Amino acid sequence: MERSPAPHPDHSISRLLFELSQGNRDAEAALMTQVYEELRRLARKYMRAERANHTLQATALVNEAYLRLMGQEGVSWQDRAHFFASAAQLMRHILVDHARAHRASKRGGEQHQITLTEGLASEEDRSVEVLALHEALEKLARLDERQARVVELHFFGGLTFGEIAYVLDTSERTVKRDWTMARAWLKLELAKQP
Secondary structure (H helix, E strand, C coil): CCCCCCCCHHHHHHHHHHHHHCCCCHHHHHHHHHHHHHHHHHHHHHHHCCCCCCCCCHHHHHHHHHHHHHHCCCCCCCCHHHHHHHHHHHHHHHHHHHHHHHHHHCCCCCCCEEECCCCCCCCCCCEEEHHHHHHHHHHHHHHCHHHHHHHHHHHHCCCCHHHHHHHHCCCHHHHHHHHHHHHHHHHHHHHCCC
């Protein structure tokens, strides 16, 4: 007798998201179990680049993002990639909001730095202020929205180029080209920062 292969984790997440969109509240607890570690991995990646005494911890970032994701009305995630794309966008905005609030609480504002990875930063492992990166991404979005989304999904969301291609309904080759162009544009834009 031939056994069926175990379900792929992506499929179980997609199935749980579908059940949740159909009103199955039991699916929410199961979904949390499935996605929590991946969300924590992403949060740890972001927080590793933050200053050592940052008041927001990875667990708090995950919890805040998850609560906001589950609190959205009328959202129907298509699958794992769509869910993590939404989570990436939310985590980015939570970090930006936190940086803005922290800067506002200090006279003159304190810099919140993250280190860009995967060749976005210069060879000297240059650090960039969270708000400067956010503003540069906003500017890039006005010039080329898809390139900005590729950066957000890959850098902040940890999605692969294949997953990004699926989310954006384009080819993986186009995503890779957008990543290369956006990375070069951001390097130039961020180099202008004082």
